[in-house]
Amino acid sequence: MDLLDLFLQQLINGLSLGSLYALIAVGYTVVYGIVQLINFAHGEIFMIGAFGAYATWMLMGQPTDWNAPMSILVLLPVLIIGGVAASVTVALLTERYAYRPLRNAPRLAPLISAIGVSVFLQEAVRLFYGEIPGFPTAKSAIPFPSIPGISGSAFQFGGVTVQMTAVFTVGALAVCTVFLWFFVNRTKTGRAMIATSQDPDTARLMGINVDKVIMAAFAVGAALAAIAGVAHGLRYSNIDFRMGFLAGLKAFTAAVLGGIGNINGAVVGGLVLGVVEAMATTFIPGQFGSAAWKDVWAFVLLILVLVFRPQGLLGAKVVDRA
Amino acid sequence: MLEVKDLVVAYGRVNAVKGITFEVGKGQVVTLLGTNGAGKSTTLRSISGLLKPVSGEIWFEGERLDGLPAHKIVERGIAQSPEGRRLFRQMSVEDNLKLGAFSRKDTSGVKADMDRVYDLFPVLGERRTEAAGLFSGGEQQMLAIGRAMMCRPKLLMLDEPSMGLSPIMTQTIMRTIKELQADGVTILLVEQNAQAALSLADKGYVLEVGHIVFSDSGRNLLGDDRVRRTYLGAD
Ligand SMILES: Nc1ncnc2c1ncn2[C@@H]1O[C@H](COP(=O)(O)OP(=O)(O)OP(=O)(O)O)[C@@H](O)[C@H]1O
Ligand SMILES: [Mg+2]
Numbered sequence: 001m002d003l004l005d006l007f008l009q010q011l012i013n014g015l016s017l018g019s020l021y022a023l024i025a026v027g028y029t030v031v032y033g034i035v036q037l038i039n040f041a042h043g044e045i046f047m048i049g050a051f052g053a054y055a056t057w058m059l060m061g062q063p064t065d066w067n068a069p070m071s072i073l074v075l076l077p078v079l080i081i082g083g084v085a086a087s088v089t090v091a092l093l094t095e096r097y098a099y100r101p102l103r104n105a106p107r108l109a110p111l112i113s114a115i116g117v118s119v120f121l122q123e124a125v126r127l128f129y130g131e132i133p134g135f136p137t138a139k140s141a142i143p144f145p146s147i148p149g150i151s152g153s154a155f156q157f158g159g160v161t162v163q164m165t166a167v168f169t170v171g172a173l174a175v176c177t178v179f180l181w182f183f184v185n186r187t188k189t190g191r192a193m194i195a196t197s198q199d200p201d202t203a204r205l206m207g208i209n210v211d212k213v214i215m216a217a218f219a220v221g222a223a224l225a226a227i228a229g230v231a232h233g234l235r236y237s238n239i240d241f242r243m244g245f246l247a248g249l250k251a252f253t254a255a256v257l258g259g260i261g262n263i264n265g266a267v268v269g270g271l272v273l274g275v276v277e278a279m280a281t282t283f284i285p286g287q288f289g290s291a292a293w294k295d296v297w298a299f300v301l302l303i304l305v306l307v308f309r310p311q312g313l314l315g316a317k318v319v320d321r322a
Numbered sequence: 323m324l325e326v327k328d329l330v331v332a333y334g335r336v337n338a339v340k341g342i343t344f345e346v347g348k349g350q351v352v353t354l355l356g357t358n359g360a361g362k363s364t365t366l367r368s369i370s371g372l373l374k375p376v377s378g379e380i381w382f383e384g385e386r387l388d389g390l391p392a393h394k395i396v397e398r399g400i401a402q403s404p405e406g407r408r409l410f411r412q413m414s415v416e417d418n419l420k421l422g423a424f425s426r427k428d429t430s431g432v433k434a435d436m437d438r439v440y441d442l443f444p445v446l447g448e449r450r451t452e453a454a455g456l457f458s459g460g461e462q463q464m465l466a467i468g469r470a471m472m473c474r475p476k477l478l479m480l481d482e483p484s485m486g487l488s489p490i491m492t493q494t495i496m497r498t499i500k501e502l503q504a505d506g507v508t509i510l511l512v513e514q515n516a517q518a519a520l521s522l523a524d525k526g527y528v529l530e531v532g533h534i535v536f537s538d539s540g541r542n543l544l545g546d547d548r549v550r551r552t553y554l555g556a557d
Pocket of ligand 2: 362364
């Protein structure tokens with residue numbers, strides 16, 4: 001494999017991994033833009049999305065014999081809907097019961113509450129292991145169903161292979177970004193979200209129900225995180241209750257990288273982070289380029305950005321026009 | 323139309339409004355005067371539902387308002403143009419006006435009212451796609467008033483609409499207030515410019531550190547010694 005092929009291969013791997021980060025990062029950024037809360041439990045919302053999809057698959061009787069078109073057109077959408085429903089429900093419940101009562105409390109209080117929610121959700125899922133008939137007892141990883149049609153390689157050019165799961169992940173990000181742009185710029189709730197992120201009191205004077213806007217922010221973030229959860233399951237073929245921790249941390253890094261509060265920034269930040277990780281494991285020589293070091297490089301990048309461009313790549317603060 | 327009874331409002335433990343009672347009749351222009359920190363903005367913010375009163379009652383057209391969330395109060399027909407304008411600066415003039423009409427569903431009515439704002443303030447119409455933050459202070463004030471009018475309020479509360487404006491611009495704003503009154507809008511006006519406010523007010527209340535110290539018709543207050551000394555700069 002020549003150097004160019006290697007570069008392109010890693011670029012594709014990086015964009016696919018970065019799309020995963022980006023889908024999760026949007027949730028951090030949208031919520032931060034509106035309530036200035038770093039929702040530390042968002043990684044767990046992503047995990048719940050994966051488990052929601054998995055639970056849906058079990059409820060459907062663990063179908064394995066569907067043909068590819070049916071799987072892509074029916075099974076996959078159903079799993080995604082199941083995951084989104086689970087994530088959105090849990091996100092709205094945490095907003096209502098863990099964050100809303102603390103809205104006027106000092107900033108530290110909701111942050112600690114978020115950490116509590118994060119631990120709670122991890123443990124709650126872990127305790128289901130082996131308790132529900134059909135739920136594996138394995139304490140580490142649960143095999144995620146593979147969807148016929150979304151496995152193996154999609155196409156190949158030269159020495160570069162593009163996996164189906166990569167196509168799915170990047171495609172999901174593209175679709176979600178378009179949807180998000182439309183939502184923020186063309187719907188009333190979206191406009192209300194921008195107004196609330198800029199000046200919540202004045203937004204209320206306009207007749208905007210800020211509680212509803214906050215719920216919408218949590219719901220949108222959770223829905224994208226759930227899609228990322230399904231993409232993660234398909235990409236790595238297994239899921240576990242801890243998967244939200246590192247993914248959440250990376251996605252948070254991506255959000256800060258792009259400029260927290262800025263939706264475009266979250267997408268760009270996610271992609272940049274994914275590509276940097278992929279490149280670092282290939283082009284940094286010796287043990288520093290090993291897979292074990294990729295997380296180190298990811299956070300080195302975060303520190304560099306925070307030192308030299310603290311507002312993030314695209315600028316921070318408000319939920320800007322997506 | 324609006325009745326405020328024994329209203330007490332606090333920030334933390336400190337009372338900013340300490341039991342005030344006043345009334346605004348339908349179709350009137352009523353002004354609240356008072357030195358800095360007297361509690362004028364606090365009063366307006368509690369009527370709008372941004373602040374929860376500690377005690378007291380707020381009634382509007384026979385319905386009790388205190389305790390309702392702010393967006394419900396807008397639906398009842400009360401709009402506020404807040405102190406310092408508080409425009410959405412990165413948004414265009416048009417988007418600001420659309421947000422002012424957020425609670426409305428009649429698209430054609432909104433369009434008509436937007437045209438009315440542009441008639442009233444032609445500069446806004448000419449530059450409707452520009453970001454609000456790019457306008458001069460006076461132009462921004464026009465937009466803030468226009469935005470508050472967009473929900474077709476029965477009661478319009480203006481918090482220091484002439485702040486930072488030239489005398490000529492202040493006159494324009496005051497003339498607009500009169501026109502709105504002629505259109506049937508009731509107005510509660512908070513002003514530092516007592517001369518301008520009292521000249522067009524049917525009634526005025528004077529606040530001092532959270533208490534109403536006296537009230538009278540606008541004309542009588544203009545001639546009142548205490549008002550002249552404190553608010554009109556006469557000896
Ligand atoms: N957010 C706040 N937190 C704490 N105290 C406040 C807050 N806002 C106002 N206050 C206090 O409440 C009192 C009344 O303030 P308010 O803004 O109502 O005065 P005002 O009459 O509108 O004054 P001005 O003419 O300067 O606008 C003041 O003592 C002020 O310091
Ligand atoms: Mg004030």
